[in-house]
Amino acid sequence: MIRIDGVTKRYPDGTVAVDRLSLEIPDRAITVLVGPSGCGKTTTLRMINRMVEPTEGSILLDGRDIRQQPVNTLRRSMGYVIQNAGLFQHRTILDNIATVPRLLGWTKQKARARAAELMERVGLDTALAKRYPYQLSGGQQQRVGVARALAADPPVLLMDEPFSAVDPVVRKGLQDELLRIQDELGKTIVFVTHDIDEAIKLGTKVAVLRTGGRLAQFAPPAELLSAPADSFVEDFLGADRGIRRLSFFPSRELELQTEPIVAIDAGADRLASRATAPYLLVTDLDGRPLGWSEPDRLTAGAVEPDRLLDFGRPFVPGTDSLRTALDGAVLSPTGWAVAVDGEGRAVGVVSQQVIGEAIRAAHGRVAEQADVGAGR
Amino acid sequence: MNGFFDLPSDLQHSYLGLVGLHLREALLPVLAGLLVSLPIAQLCVRFRWIYPPVLGITTVLYAIPSLAFFVVLIDYFGQSETTVMIPLALYSLVVLVPAIVDGVRSVPPETLAAAQAMGLGPVRRYFQVQLPIAVPAIVAGLRVAAVSSISLVSVGMLIGNQGALGNMLWNAQTYHRPALAVNSVLTIAVLGILVDAALVVVRLLLTPWMPRKGAAR
Ligand SMILES: Nc1ncnc2c1ncn2[C@@H]1O[C@H](COP(=O)(O)OP(=O)(O)O)[C@@H](O)[C@H]1O
Numbered sequence: 001m002i003r004i005d006g007v008t009k010r011y012p013d014g015t016v017a018v019d020r021l022s023l024e025i026p027d028r029a030i031t032v033l034v035g036p037s038g039c040g041k042t043t044t045l046r047m048i049n050r051m052v053e054p055t056e057g058s059i060l061l062d063g064r065d066i067r068q069q070p071v072n073t074l075r076r077s078m079g080y081v082i083q084n085a086g087l088f089q090h091r092t093i094l095d096n097i098a099t100v101p102r103l104l105g106w107t108k109q110k111a112r113a114r115a116a117e118l119m120e121r122v123g124l125d126t127a128l129a130k131r132y133p134y135q136l137s138g139g140q141q142q143r144v145g146v147a148r149a150l151a152a153d154p155p156v157l158l159m160d161e162p163f164s165a166v167d168p169v170v171r172k173g174l175q176d177e178l179l180r181i182q183d184e185l186g187k188t189i190v191f192v193t194h195d196i197d198e199a200i201k202l203g204t205k206v207a208v209l210r211t212g213g214r215l216a217q218f219a220p221p222a223e224l225l226s227a228p229a230d231s232f233v234e235d236f237l238g239a240d241r242g243i244r245r246l247s248f249f250p251s252r253e254l255e256l257q258t259e260p261i262v263a264i265d266a267g268a269d270r271l272a273s274r275a276t277a278p279y280l281l282v283t284d285l286d287g288r289p290l291g292w293s294e295p296d297r298l299t300a301g302a303v304e305p306d307r308l309l310d311f312g313r314p315f316v317p318g319t320d321s322l323r324t325a326l327d328g329a330v331l332s333p334t335g336w337a338v339a340v341d342g343e344g345r346a347v348g349v350v351s352q353q354v355i356g357e358a359i360r361a362a363h364g365r366v367a368e369q370a371d372v373g374a375g376r
Numbered sequence: 377m378n379g380f381f382d383l384p385s386d387l388q389h390s391y392l393g394l395v396g397l398h399l400r401e402a403l404l405p406v407l408a409g410l411l412v413s414l415p416i417a418q419l420c421v422r423f424r425w426i427y428p429p430v431l432g433i434t435t436v437l438y439a440i441p442s443l444a445f446f447v448v449l450i451d452y453f454g455q456s457e458t459t460v461m462i463p464l465a466l467y468s469l470v471v472l473v474p475a476i477v478d479g480v481r482s483v484p485p486e487t488l489a490a491a492q493a494m495g496l497g498p499v500r501r502y503f504q505v506q507l508p509i510a511v512p513a514i515v516a517g518l519r520v521a522a523v524s525s526i527s528l529v530s531v532g533m534l535i536g537n538q539g540a541l542g543n544m545l546w547n548a549q550t551y552h553r554p555a556l557a558v559n560s561v562l563t564i565a566v567l568g569i570l571v572d573a574a575l576v577v578v579r580l581l582l583t584p585w586m587p588r589k590g591a592a593r
Pocket residue numbers: 011012013015016017035036037038039040041042043044
């Protein structure tokens with residue numbers, strides 16, 4: 001465990017970048033430092049690998065002061081990933097990744113074999129091994145940065161806004177990849193970002209810092225959203241924290257209805273038997289949703305898929321959250337969300353009202369747990 | 377007798393011998409200049425405040441005429457190649473020091489931060505990161521220094537036949553053979569072009585990592 005203990009950093013020009021910060025960073029989890037630009041995130045991160053020395057306080061790694069071991073030994077045990085990757089432009093992708101293993105004295109052959117293995121792990125085609133950084137896209141370079149940090153299998157990974165400079169689509173891919181890799185490897189990750197959505201998506205625990213380098217709140221993301229410590233945290237979370245909080249409620253328990261689902265080849269009597277529903281969801285012959293229709297607009301054997309109403313974005317019960325379900329319901333002109341299985345076949349539909357009740361129930365459970373937790 | 381490449385015997389060299397001598401007298405000083413510039417430039421990068429005075433000194437050295445150097449140096453080294461080469465080496469500093477400083481400073485700060493964070497100490501950072509990335513800038517400086525050195529060697533003729541191909545200019549006058557002067561000037565120009573081209577090739581070989589013109593990103 002990394003323990004930051006009453007750490008202050010005052011730069012020679014008098015700037016206090018970090019002010020009496022104490023944090024316990026749990027093992028094998030992603031701890032996110034988030035806050036506005038200039039609030040001391042980079043300074044905090046760099047104190048962990050001693051690129052910046054604290055003015056006051058100490059940092060302990062597994063109970064030992066990090067100053068007790070040679071600085072470069074410490075650094076080689078901590079992977080470091082930064083914005084724009086900071087790759088060595090004069091080395092091939094493979095040699096970039098092999099840097100730390102080589103420093104640790106591995107043979108060239110072994111280091112390169114390890115590097116190739118890591119390219120696969122971070123989703124890079126090994127055909128890129130002999131390329132130079134300028135020949136890669138920004139997203140690929142960032143993957144190389146992650147692979148390079150992981151090369152010597154360090155227990156700790158320090159990441160400073162690693163995905164800030166890539167476009168949103170690539171960023172989402174990189175975030176998902178990081179979560180997947182973390183599932184496999186279980187590193188102790190300290191992740192810096194100014195993007196609260198990224199913090200909430202990636203963090204097991206999130207430390208919100210305010211300008212002047214003071215800790216505003218240190219909590220799991222769901223707790224941050226449900227109980228922001230003060231107005232600074234609340235403002236920083238943004239206006240739609242209620243909606244975003246729904247990401248932490250599962251859609252598993254939503255009660256799905258199956259009667260309003262009809263296949264495109266449904267006969268007249270079948271259509272007639274379902275006519276009480278306000279809308280019917282028409283599926284193709286494999287059961288994949290095509291769109292909504294009012295029952296009386298459907299004529300057996302003559303359904304034109306083009307004339308159906310949009311069914312929004314379906315959700316997968318059990319995998320997706322109430323936020324996705326609500327989003328699907330809001331997107332659909334009928335106000336109903338479509339639930340699908342892993343193959344995209346419709347397994348049920350659910351109305352906004354039912355989702356709303358599920359949200360209220362989920363809030364109730366959280367409040368109960370909080371009461372139990374507080375010993376009330 | 378008296379063909380274009382036949383030289384008067386007082387030059388004490390064949391044509392090709394003079395070419396070899398010329399290259400040595402021109403390029404050894406540039407090499408020496410490079411070896412001196414590397415540590416000076418590194419000091420200038422490390423301690424920013426010494427860069428302006430260092431630039432001032434190299435500029436002043438460059439402004440001193442070679443004859444003035446010769447007057448002083450002859451007392452120590454006589455009418456020798458060394459006397460010709462020392463000023464040339466000093467002249468090369470005026471291009472090499474800023475070229476290396478710019479090259480080393482062109483290393484992106486995040487690259488240096490990454491190197492530091494991975495546990496490369498200052499010496500490794502210099503040799504494994506800063507210097508290789510500075511190669512294009514250093515070679516650009518070397519090209520200017522080498523070509524100007526090749527043309528400057530000729531003044532060595534003033535201290536008794538130490539100007540290599542430049543000595544032919546002197547002989548052209550003494551023997552009334554203008555062809556010798558033409559030969560000297562042409563050969564020096566061709567050497568300049570060839571050395572310049574060779575340095576371009578060296579740079580291409582040393583920097584396979586640089587984006588080539590027209591290469592897709
Ligand atoms: N080397 C330095 N010297 C002086 N001030 C610095 C230095 N590095 C950072 N700062 C200042 O410290 C504060 C925190 O910086 P930083 O840790 O980089 O913030 P963040 O990463 O959260 O944007 C800022 O006000 C910044 O200007």
